[in-house]
Amino acid sequence: MIGFFGGSFDPIHYGHLKNAAQLKAELGLSKLFLMPCSEPVHKGQLNFSINQRMDMLCLAVEEFDMLSIDTREVKKNRDAYTINSLKHIQSDYQNDSICLIMGMDSFNTLGGWKEYQDFYQYCHLVVIARPNTLTHQEKYGFKLTSVVGDLAKQKTGFVFFVNNQMLDISSSTIRGKIRNHKNLSGLLPESIIDYINTL
Numbered sequence: 001m002i003g004f005f006g007g008s009f010d011p012i013h014y015g016h017l018k019n020a021a022q023l024k025a026e027l028g029l030s031k032l033f034l035m036p037c038s039e040p041v042h043k044g045q046l047n048f049s050i051n052q053r054m055d056m057l058c059l060a061v062e063e064f065d066m067l068s069i070d071t072r073e074v075k076k077n078r079d080a081y082t083i084n085s086l087k088h089i090q091s092d093y094q095n096d097s098i099c100l101i102m103g104m105d106s107f108n109t110l111g112g113w114k115e116y117q118d119f120y121q122y123c124h125l126v127v128i129a130r131p132n133t134l135t136h137q138e139k140y141g142f143k144l145t146s147v148v149g150d151l152a153k154q155k156t157g158f159v160f161f162v163n164n165q166m167l168d169i170s171s172s173t174i175r176g177k178i179r180n181h182k183n184l185s186g187l188l189p190e191s192i193i194d195y196i197n198t199l
Contacts, residue, residue: 001152002093003032003126004070005101006082008171009053010046011196012060013188015169019128020067023101023162027126027148030096033070034061038080047175050074052199059191083115086122090156097155098123110140117141124151125159128166 005020016034024032034057038050048056054074061067072088073080082100089098100123107127110116119125120141142159145151150158174187184193 001027001029001097001099003027003029003099003101004035004085004089004123005032006035006037006073006085008046009034009036009057010048010171011053011174011188011192012056013169013171013174013192014186015167015171017060017064017067017189019166020101021064022166023126023128024066026162027099027151029099031068032066032101033068035070035073035085037073038076047178056192056195059195060189063189063191081114083113083118083122086119090122097151099126099151099160100124101126101128103127104129111138120157123156124154126151127159127161129161 003024005016007016009016012034020032020034023029036053036057057069061069073085086100100119102125104127107125117140125142139159143157145158145160148160151160169187174184177184178196184196
């Protein structure tokens with residue numbers, strides 16, 4: 001099984017990195033790719049440019065070397081819709097189960113994504129729930145499972161909610177600290193903090 005963890009990573013932080021590393025082990029993924037988007041369709045203006053976000057991702061995977069970076073959406077630039085990425089990923093990894101990893105916020109808005117009703121044909125969904133977040137009842141065509149083994153047995157079509165306690169850090173909180181020149185220690189790798197301080 002191979003995982004793809006998409007996001008704007010504006011900036012990448014320990015909430016992304018430690019959760020991704022934990023998920024890679026928990027799900028038994030052979031690879032887990034961080035898949036940055038160029039310009040997110042469902043969000044406003046980003047704080048960091050794509051080049052800056054890529055620089056920080058490269059620094060991040062130096063510390064978290066069990067993770068990799070997939071640049072297909074960055075290279076597409078505009079209109080890098082998830083459905084198109086999933087089709088290309090399935091073509092690239094025809095013999096593997098594909099897990100698309102997302103947070104509960106993204107899952108709850110999935111009904112607004114392009115061709116969301118077809119996602120189940122191309123991947124499993126792995127959803128990271130923040131503490132005290134209610135599970136959305138809509139499953140968008142996916143079958144609910146709580147058994148990791150199901151994700152390996154079938155290539156696509158399951159939604160799996162991560163039950164283990166995950167690190168809860170938000171990029172918006174970090175951006176607020178950056179704006180107010182507050183201490184970022186413990187929230188991001190020191191190499192990324194040093195990088196941000198040079199900007």
